[in-house]
Amino acid sequence: xxxxxxxxxxxxxxxxxxxxxxxxxxxxxxxxxxxxxxxxxxxxxxxxxxxxxxxxxxxxxxxxxxxxxxxxxxxxxxxxxxxxxxxxxxxxxxxxxxxxxxxxxxxxxxxxxxxxxxxxxxxxxxxxxxxxxxxxxxxxxxxxxxxxxxxxxxxxxxxxxxxxxxxxxxxxxxxxxxxxxxxxxxxxxxxxxxxxxxxxxxxxxxxxxxxxxxxxxxxxxxxxxxxxxxxxxxxxxxxxxxxxxxxxxxxxxxxxxxxxxxxxxxxxxxxxxxxxxxxxxxxxxxxxxxxxxxxxxxxxxxxxxxxxxxxxxxxxxxxxxxxxxxxxxxxxxxxxxxxxxxxxxxxxxxxxxxxxxxxxxxxxxxxxxxxxxxxxxxxxxxxxx
Amino acid sequence: xxxxxxxxxxxxxxxxxxxxxxxxxxxxxxxxxxxxxxxxxxxxxxxxxxxxxxxxxxxxxxxxxxxxxxxxxxxxxxxxxxxxxxxxxxxxxxxxxxxxxxxxxxxxxxxxxxxxxxxxxxxxxxxxxxxxxxxxxxxxxxxxxxxxxxxxxxxxxxxxxxxxxxxxxxxxxxxxxxxxxxxxxxxxxxxxxxxxxxxxxxxxxxxxxxxxxxxxxxxxxxxxxxxxxxxxxxxxxxxxxxxxxxxxxxxxxxxxxxxxxxxxxxxxxxxxxxxxxxxxxxxxxxxxxxxxxxxxxxxxxxxxxxxxxxxxxxxxxxxxxxxxxxxxxxxxxxxxxxxxxxxxxxxxxxxxxxxxxxxxxxxxxxxxxxxxxxxxxxxxxxxxxxxxxxxxxxxxxxxxxxxxxxxxxxxxxxxxxxxxxxxxxxxxxxxxxxxxxxxxxxxxxxxxxxxxxxxxxxxxxxxxxxxxxxxxxxx
Ligand SMILES: Cc1cc2nc3c(=O)[nH]c(=O)nc-3n(C[C@H](O)[C@H](O)[C@H](O)COP(=O)(O)OP(=O)(O)OC[C@H]3O[C@@H](n4cnc5c(N)ncnc54)[C@H](O)[C@@H]3O)c2cc1C
Ligand code: SF4
Ligand code: SF4
Numbered sequence: 001x002x003x004x005x006x007x008x009x010x011x012x013x014x015x016x017x018x019x020x021x022x023x024x025x026x027x028x029x030x031x032x033x034x035x036x037x038x039x040x041x042x043x044x045x046x047x048x049x050x051x052x053x054x055x056x057x058x059x060x061x062x063x064x065x066x067x068x069x070x071x072x073x074x075x076x077x078x079x080x081x082x083x084x085x086x087x088x089x090x091x092x093x094x095x096x097x098x099x100x101x102x103x104x105x106x107x108x109x110x111x112x113x114x115x116x117x118x119x120x121x122x123x124x125x126x127x128x129x130x131x132x133x134x135x136x137x138x139x140x141x142x143x144x145x146x147x148x149x150x151x152x153x154x155x156x157x158x159x160x161x162x163x164x165x166x167x168x169x170x171x172x173x174x175x176x177x178x179x180x181x182x183x184x185x186x187x188x189x190x191x192x193x194x195x196x197x198x199x200x201x202x203x204x205x206x207x208x209x210x211x212x213x214x215x216x217x218x219x220x221x222x223x224x225x226x227x228x229x230x231x232x233x234x235x236x237x238x239x240x241x242x243x244x245x246x247x248x249x250x251x252x253x254x255x256x257x258x259x260x261x262x263x264x265x266x267x268x269x270x271x272x273x274x275x276x277x278x279x280x281x282x283x284x285x286x287x288x289x290x291x292x293x294x295x296x297x298x299x300x301x302x303x304x305x306x307x308x309x310x311x312x313x314x315x316x317x318x319x320x321x322x323x324x325x326x327x328x329x330x331x332x333x334x335x336x337x338x339x340x341x342x343x344x345x346x347x348x349x350x351x352x353x354x355x356x357x358x359x360x361x362x363x364x365x366x367x368x369x370x371x372x373x374x375x376x377x378x379x380x381x382x383x384x385x
Numbered sequence: 386x387x388x389x390x391x392x393x394x395x396x397x398x399x400x401x402x403x404x405x406x407x408x409x410x411x412x413x414x415x416x417x418x419x420x421x422x423x424x425x426x427x428x429x430x431x432x433x434x435x436x437x438x439x440x441x442x443x444x445x446x447x448x449x450x451x452x453x454x455x456x457x458x459x460x461x462x463x464x465x466x467x468x469x470x471x472x473x474x475x476x477x478x479x480x481x482x483x484x485x486x487x488x489x490x491x492x493x494x495x496x497x498x499x500x501x502x503x504x505x506x507x508x509x510x511x512x513x514x515x516x517x518x519x520x521x522x523x524x525x526x527x528x529x530x531x532x533x534x535x536x537x538x539x540x541x542x543x544x545x546x547x548x549x550x551x552x553x554x555x556x557x558x559x560x561x562x563x564x565x566x567x568x569x570x571x572x573x574x575x576x577x578x579x580x581x582x583x584x585x586x587x588x589x590x591x592x593x594x595x596x597x598x599x600x601x602x603x604x605x606x607x608x609x610x611x612x613x614x615x616x617x618x619x620x621x622x623x624x625x626x627x628x629x630x631x632x633x634x635x636x637x638x639x640x641x642x643x644x645x646x647x648x649x650x651x652x653x654x655x656x657x658x659x660x661x662x663x664x665x666x667x668x669x670x671x672x673x674x675x676x677x678x679x680x681x682x683x684x685x686x687x688x689x690x691x692x693x694x695x696x697x698x699x700x701x702x703x704x705x706x707x708x709x710x711x712x713x714x715x716x717x718x719x720x721x722x723x724x725x726x727x728x729x730x731x732x733x734x735x736x737x738x739x740x741x742x743x744x745x746x747x748x749x750x751x752x753x754x755x756x757x758x759x760x761x762x763x764x765x766x767x768x769x770x771x772x773x774x775x776x777x778x779x780x781x782x783x784x785x786x787x788x789x790x791x792x793x794x795x796x797x798x799x800x801x802x803x804x805x806x807x808x809x810x811x812x813x814x815x816x817x818x819x820x821x822x823x824x825x826x827x828x829x830x831x832x833x834x835x836x837x838x839x840x841x842x843x844x845x846x847x848x849x850x851x852x853x854x855x856x857x858x859x860x
Pocket of ligand 1 (some may be wrong): 412447586650
């Protein structure tokens with residue numbers, strides 16, 4: 001009578017090492033009931049993907065966990081949700097398993113422990129980043145004085161030369177890319193698919209379209225998803241869009257700036273109507289609105305539908321994104337003043353810590369989700385529906 | 386019953402001065418409450434369950450049957466009045482009020498649009514197993530999503546809902562409803578209104594009443610739906626002289642996994658492999674033709690069959706050939722490499738089970754197995770015969786599911802006219818009493834069951850009852 005054990009009994013398994021097994025059991029319990037019920041199959045791809053399987057291996061379950069967008073629809077619709085003795089709670093159990101899978105895929109392995117205390121790690125990374133850049137600036141400029149003067153006419157590079165920036169950020173970026181790439185490769189390998197399966201153009205097109213539009217937060221009938229409570233709302237999707245596209249625009253600002261610098265030899269500062277400026281301003285605004293909104297929703301959300309343990313990780317990531325936007329905008333606004341030096345150091349420090357924590361924080365959800373959505377597109381194409 | 390955790394606090398005036406009182410909290414009650422609001426009436430709705438359990442049996446449903454003359458966005462082809470009515474006629478064996486049945490069938494055509502108007506969503510047409518149907522429209526997310534949507538709409542439109550409010554008794558003045566005695570948070574309140582809609586479901590969760598109808602065997606029944614359908618309103622209506630309709634032993638009973646919870650097991654406890662093997666009773670003996678008919682008819686007969694067996698238990702036994710051929714159910718089957726071992730695991734007499742299987746295997750005739758048609762695989766010379774899909778049970782591993790009677794709902798109710806008004810035993814209509822849903826479904830379904838018709842009756846009569854009650858209250 002396995003299936004009637006309650007969620008509390010199941011998650012009572014002691015010991016950290018058994019945690020993942022307990023989470024796998026819990027997710028399997030949920031999926032077994034869902035597979036016999038199937039009422040939710042129209043909500044999202046998790047249910048059709050589940051129906052393609054008869055038994056649920058740990059690998060399958062982790063894939064399903066990363067396919068779930070935590071929209072909560074299936075929780076509120078579930079006839080077996082607690083207090084029912086079957087205690088079905090798909091978003092919560094998949095959310096917990098998802099968090100655990102981030103640790104498992106992380107590269108290099110030992111650094112996965114950084115997930116455990118994400119809030120603390122982020123704060124330390126932040127302090128470290130700012131201090132490091134401060135030291136660099138001081139060392140290069142012979143003391144604190146130039147940092148607080150306004151003699152540089154708004155020119156960043158007078159404080160920290162372009163080359164120094166490129167070297168520090170470039171090396172961090174390379175490591176981050178490697179770590180993220182390895183993590184994604186771990187995810188893909190565990191899914192049982194080979195590298196060749198990555199080459200399906202149509203599936204990529206579908207997956208990217210679904211991901212960039214956040215299709216699964218539309219809700220069927222475009223009513224939005226049931227988040228942060230049982231009522232339909234588009235809020236989460238909108239705030240996520242602000243965040244994601246804000247981040248992408250900020251990134252684009254850096255990239256166009258670099259191209260200006262190296263390809264055309266146009267050196268900052270740029271005109272207000274220049275691409276780096278436009279991207280940066282819009283991106284910064286997006287990062288002010290989006291993460292703040294997501295945090296607000298997160299704090300308001302129905303605690304039944306999430307993984308409480310994950311909150312620290314989410315908040316840390318959200319806070320860094322917000323700070324990136326805020327300090328970037330401040331830098332733009334006050335660059336002509338004596339605050340430039342400090343603002344620059346702080347902004348770069350924030351960006352640096354955002355970078356280093358990326359492979360060990362909430363950022364990874366984007367990559368694994370994309371991979372899962374792609375895999376889902378691939379599987380459904382193979383099946384012909 | 387679960388202990389009340391959030392007994393509602395009532396403000397003064399919460400219980401009085403309403404035009405329409407709706408008793409019940411499932412699909413029929415919600416449709417009535419919304420329809421009464423459409424008439425501009427003020428509405429008070431009383432649901433005996435706490436909020437987390439609101440919605441009655443309706444939360445376990447997945448579709449509703451709907452007539453349509455052309456394909457719609459949620460239904461394929463066409464399903465016309467005649468065919469629909471024939472389906473009803475066939476399953477009820479003619480025990481139906483034809484005028485009412487046809488009225489419901491015709492009205493069902495407008496249901497899905499009305500539902501969508503309140504935000505109800507249906508399954509997209511490209512689903513997997515539950516995809517777009519010809520006769521039935523599937524609710525996206527099932528009945529609980531539907532019920533939530535209605536509750537949100539009711540909230541938006543200002544319907545006053547009180548949970549954990551069980552109406553105990555109705556007080557009539559002749560053939561006019563005067564007030565209801567309602568227990569809320571341990572206190573009894575007197576609630577009056579200009580008109581009342583009673584939509585409180587059947588009495589299937591009331592063990593004492595089931596026992597009255599079925600005898601002590603009913604102690605072994607499991608209830609597939611809510612524990613809150615205690616039938617108190619039905620009893621009170623009958624006590625007040627309502628004209629009853631239907632037979633208390635009629636209702637819908639299916640064979641479900643014996644390990645299911647006593648209440649609210651819902652859809653996942655069904656066992657769908659009966660026709661792929663044999664079914665034996667406690668004594669290891671077969672007792673009915675497992676190949677008689679297709680799902681859902683097969684599904685609907687086995688509940689009653691098992692109720693008649695000793696200890697009201699049965700065991701569906703299959704072998705490796707059945708694997709993957711039926712909908713998975715929630716409990717894993719018992720499994721063994723030999724029949725002896727399986728018998729021990731299921732607590733069945735070994736010798737008797739082996740003898741039953743040997744006789745069965747010897748009687749199986751050669752044929753072409755095809756589960757999608759009534760095929761030519763059958764037995765010869767045993768009692769009872771298995772008339773289709775008979776294959777030898779000889780390929781290990783062997784599987785066994787214990788089966789019990791699962792009651793879906795009861796049909797005993799009170800008689801109504803086409804305006805949902807209730808008849809008194811005298812033959813007159815009550816002044817201001819309207820019925821909807823399972824409490825009056827027996828007018829149309831005297832016996833048997835057409836899948837998805839329960840929600841149709843509830844939606845159609847809920848809308849009529851609400852509209853009429855709202856109308857009555859304003860005149
Ligand atoms: C497992 C299962 C699956 C089903 N699947 C389908 C399907 O797919 N399609 C279909 O058409 N039908 C289905 N049915 C049948 C369907 O559930 C019923 O026909 C339908 O729900 C009846 O609606 P109702 O509103 O009359 O009753 P219910 O939904 O049962 O609502 C009765 C309500 O009244 C409340 N109540 C009871 N007594 C009192 C009182 N004294 N005071 C206040 N409140 C009270 C209860 O708490 C409950 O909220 C299924 C039934 C079950 C059990
Ligand atoms: S979440 Fe609940 S209602 Fe939805 S498919 Fe799973 S068991 Fe069924
Ligand atoms: S929470 Fe949303 S995305 Fe996740 S399984 Fe449920 S319906 Fe799908």
